[in-house]
Amino acid sequence: MARARRQAEDYVFLLEASHPAPPFLLVCDVGRVIEIYSDFSGTGRAYTQFRGRTGFRITLEDLRRPQCRELLRTIWTDPHSLNPARESARVTRQIADRLAKVSRSLESNYQPEEVALFMMRAIFCMFAEDVDLLPRGKFTQLLQECVAAPRSFVPLVEQLWSKMDTRASSERYFPYFDADIRYFNGNLYRDARAFPLQAEEIGELVAAAKHKWTDVDPAIFGTLLEQALEPSERRKLGAHYTPRAYVVRLVEATVMEPLRADWRRALKQADGERDAGNERGAAAILRAFHHRLCTTRVLDPACGTGNFLYVCLQLMKTLEGEVLEALVGHGETGLLGLDAETVGPQQFLGLELNPRAAAIAELVIWIGFLQEHYRTHSGHPGEPILRAFQNINFGMKDGYDAVLARDANAQGERIFDAPSRPDWPEAEFIVGNPPFIGKGAAMRSALGGDYVDALWAAHRHMNESADFVMYWWDRAAELLTRKGTVLRRFGLVTTNSISQVFNRRTIERHIAANRPVSLIYAIPDHPWTKATKDSAAVRIAMTVCEAGKQMGTLLEISDEADLQTDEPHLGFVRRMGMIHADLTTGPAISTASSLTANSGIACNGMMLAGRGFVLTPKEASYLCGSQPPQDQLIKPYQNGGELVGHPKRNFVIDAFGFADAELRQRHPAIYQHLLATVKPGRSQNRRKAFRERWWIFGEPRKTFRPALRGLGRYIGTTETAKHRIFQFLDESVVPDHMIIAIASNDAAHLAVLSSRVHRTWALAAGGWLGIGNDPRYSKSRCFDPFPFPDPSLEVQRALRDAGDELDATRRRVLEEHVDLTMTGLYNILEKLRAGTALSQKDDDVKTRGLVLILEEIHEAIDRLTAEALAGRER
Numbered sequence: 001m002a003r004a005r006r007q008a009e010d011y012v013f014l015l016e017a018s019h020p021a022p023p024f025l026l027v028c029d030v031g032r033v034i035e036i037y038s039d040f041s042g043t044g045r046a047y048t049q050f051r052g053r054t055g056f057r058i059t060l061e062d063l064r065r066p067q068c069r070e071l072l073r074t075i076w077t078d079p080h081s082l083n084p085a086r087e088s089a090r091v092t093r094q095i096a097d098r099l100a101k102v103s104r105s106l107e108s109n110y111q112p113e114e115v116a117l118f119m120m121r122a123i124f125c126m127f128a129e130d131v132d133l134l135p136r137g138k139f140t141q142l143l144q145e146c147v148a149a150p151r152s153f154v155p156l157v158e159q160l161w162s163k164m165d166t167r168a169s170s171e172r173y174f175p176y177f178d179a180d181i182r183y184f185n186g187n188l189y190r191d192a193r194a195f196p197l198q199a200e201e202i203g204e205l206v207a208a209a210k211h212k213w214t215d216v217d218p219a220i221f222g223t224l225l226e227q228a229l230e231p232s233e234r235r236k237l238g239a240h241y242t243p244r245a246y247v248v249r250l251v252e253a254t255v256m257e258p259l260r261a262d263w264r265r266a267l268k269q270a271d272g273e274r275d276a277g278n279e280r281g282a283a284a285i286l287r288a289f290h291h292r293l294c295t296t297r298v299l300d301p302a303c304g305t306g307n308f309l310y311v312c313l314q315l316m317k318t319l320e321g322e323v324l325e326a327l328v329g330h331g332e333t334g335l336l337g338l339d340a341e342t343v344g345p346q347q348f349l350g351l352e353l354n355p356r357a358a359a360i361a362e363l364v365i366w367i368g369f370l371q372e373h374y375r376t377h378s379g380h381p382g383e384p385i386l387r388a389f390q391n392i393n394f395g396m397k398d399g400y401d402a403v404l405a406r407d408a409n410a411q412g413e414r415i416f417d418a419p420s421r422p423d424w425p426e427a428e429f430i431v432g433n434p435p436f437i438g439k440g441a442a443m444r445s446a447l448g449g450d451y452v453d454a455l456w457a458a459h460r461h462m463n464e465s466a467d468f469v470m471y472w473w474d475r476a477a478e479l480l481t482r483k484g485t486v487l488r489r490f491g492l493v494t495t496n497s498i499s500q501v502f503n504r505r506t507i508e509r510h511i512a513a514n515r516p517v518s519l520i521y522a523i524p525d526h527p528w529t530k531a532t533k534d535s536a537a538v539r540i541a542m543t544v545c546e547a548g549k550q551m552g553t554l555l556e557i558s559d560e561a562d563l564q565t566d567e568p569h570l571g572f573v574r575r576m577g578m579i580h581a582d583l584t585t586g587p588a589i590s591t592a593s594s595l596t597a598n599s600g601i602a603c604n605g606m607m608l609a610g611r612g613f614v615l616t617p618k619e620a621s622y623l624c625g626s627q628p629p630q631d632q633l634i635k636p637y638q639n640g641g642e643l644v645g646h647p648k649r650n651f652v653i654d655a656f657g658f659a660d661a662e663l664r665q666r667h668p669a670i671y672q673h674l675l676a677t678v679k680p681g682r683s684q685n686r687r688k689a690f691r692e693r694w695w696i697f698g699e700p701r702k703t704f705r706p707a708l709r710g711l712g713r714y715i716g717t718t719e720t721a722k723h724r725i726f727q728f729l730d731e732s733v734v735p736d737h738m739i740i741a742i743a744s745n746d747a748a749h750l751a752v753l754s755s756r757v758h759r760t761w762a763l764a765a766g767g768w769l770g771i772g773n774d775p776r777y778s779k780s781r782c783f784d785p786f787p788f789p790d791p792s793l794e795v796q797r798a799l800r801d802a803g804d805e806l807d808a809t810r811r812r813v814l815e816e817h818v819d820l821t822m823t824g825l826y827n828i829l830e831k832l833r834a835g836t837a838l839s840q841k842d843d844d845v846k847t848r849g850l851v852l853i854l855e856e857i858h859e860a861i862d863r864l865t866a867e868a869l870a871g872r873e874r
Helices: 002-013 068-079 084-105 112-130 140-147 150-164 199-209 220-228 231-239 244-273 280-294 306-329 356-375 440-446 451-459 470-481 501-512 617-624 640-644 660-666 668-677 686-691 747-754 756-766 779-783 791-815 824-832 841-848 851-870
Strands: 024-029 032-040 057-059 299-300 346-349 405-408 414-420 428-430 489-495 518-527 540-547 552-561 569-577 600-604 634-638 650-653 712-720 727-730 741-744
Touching: 002 024, 002 244, 032 841, 057 068, 084 199, 112 150, 112 712, 140 150, 140 199, 140 306, 140 405, 199 634, 199 791, 231 747, 244 489, 244 518, 244 552, 299 306, 299 727, 306 346, 306 428, 306 518, 346 356, 346 634, 405 650, 414 451, 428 440, 440 451, 470 489, 470 501, 470 518, 470 540, 501 518, 518 712, 518 756, 600 779, 600 824, 617 650, 617 668, 617 824, 634 668, 640 712, 660 686, 712 747, 727 747, 727 791, 741 779, 747 756, 747 791, 747 851, 756 779, 791 824, 824 841, 841 851
Parallel strands: 299 346, 299 428, 428 489, 518 552
Antiparallel strands: 024 032, 032 057, 405 414, 489 540, 518 540, 552 569, 600 741, 634 650, 712 727, 712 741
């Protein structure tokens, strides 16, 4: 049967890449038994026993039962309805909502850490009665009776919890249950305190307890924590609940793929020994693998409430069930005892800054372990039921900072006198979702300036423009290549900005090192589901690494739907090859060098570092007074959003070139305005130049300004936008730093930049950013290395004419129809290119916006650019 299963899996591997893998494999010993294996991931590489060792096999006799026949019918007619995650997610959300109400109510009167412990104790009792660790239904009955008599809640519950923490069996009789209570320990019920609740709050606990807790996803605790945290605290911690489907995707690639490969090798070797008549040798091979599986450690260095660790435990326990089944087939039963070596909580290690989340993570792992235990065993584990393995934060009750170790002063307060990198537990695999905070100002706002300075001091090899999440990536990569390391792979969730220039430098450094790492699995741009105003407004990336030079698998999203549900649909295109630091395969675009011919032509616009520089038309008119200083000081101003949306006709005070005394004497009204609106903020800036030259833009682009002088017009494009659009701006317009300014007034250059060739190049080189998944145009990666063609004079004239016509047509349309925007025009153009049906509103924009003419001009530009690059004359 094992060989037949492997043959079936081989058939799945041979399916066309476009063909989805079946969710079920059925292996049949005709006339005796059917074995059912499932994989709802869609990859076809993670088939496991359906419903565990106790539920995956249907004998001929079992077919007499209607439920078994219905199961087989459903496998063929509606297989995805059998995905246990569907019901688990629905029930989990309902329970989380109820428990969060109780938690928030209690936190108005008690410390959050104390409330979290109280909730975990109550939750574990709900689970324990469902698996007969407590008398079945008795805890729910206790809660129900307390609804009518709330004053009895605290003494009854505290007495129960005290009995659960009592070692001596003779002292564990609980009169209310009329039964002896098992010994739980694990520190969960030590000195347990219950809080008084109102009848309504106890009723919420009753409703939660009535659910079937053996099927509840312990990720509920992550949801509970998210809902209980205040939004400000959530932002500070970077706490984001990772959807289960995403956790499974990364855990499969990071942890389970190599473990299953080891298991297949062990089975093959055991089969060889068995075929040679060496049954004892075959069993020894399987026992050795089981021992390795039971000693394999997984570390999540930002574990939150343990979602990743729970999924790792669940999948490794499922694999253990297959190993035990194979051992039974070889006559081995010694490994099946309740106290035998087994995959357990001690293997799943975590680091977490929030002590409340760390405490919840311990319980999540224990409940996950017990859930899987009861799927593979018929008896209870030995006492104590819970054990303190010190697997989270090295057993410390305080939070643990995974990227910055700090000393403590005499008062026990953490200080930054000698910042260093903290230790991480040794593990064979690292997997997780470090906090999404960002870089620079975002880090300082969330973590504080002292912390960020200490972080940089402890990681002097990191560039200061790297996102916070990259400090986890860098440390994992270092551990992967350290001499004598046991680490086999690491896989992390990051924002999709990991492929941007400043984050990419970290990856490039490790890929190009003497002891290199390789990206063996990557999804560069992945949606983040259930995004709300309080959750992570980002697109994510997943990366998995091994040591050495290796090929990898890159998954690119081809389609996505139902992102706000528990069953998001994602389609992938799979590409094989070397995965580069920018998370692409094929030509290494990220390694393209800047061209001398393009040097100094493009630059980001002015970074103001003070909103007081920006003036409304009314303010500009007032400050001008009877003098006309606008030619020197007050100029038109445009930011990136206005470039593709609705221009606001704002102005900006550009005092570049003025000393403070000169500005004060010649233009006192303007100086006073800046003194009131800019100086207070700039005086607090950590950069000395910003503080001392507060009346000048933070980044005035003094070396780039001469390139724009005398052109009359220049080309501009927004750094991040849905459509890559280039347009002319008047020389007098001061561009915001989110506009890339290109010092050329030649419409032929505008045409080439607007061509499909350059747009394709820019998309590949620049990457994406933000929840809108908008392409980002990096001056250093998109413009500087781009080889502009040197066409014949005839082609050059044709490109210039097409560029001028393109810019003039768009400008005329937007001036005549103030409700239209550049983005709106190109939304319709993209629909036309894709053959998408237009709504009545779309058709109106197409007509008034002359979109068909724009399409024709772009087609001409694409054709002319191709000719120019090919060196052919028209």
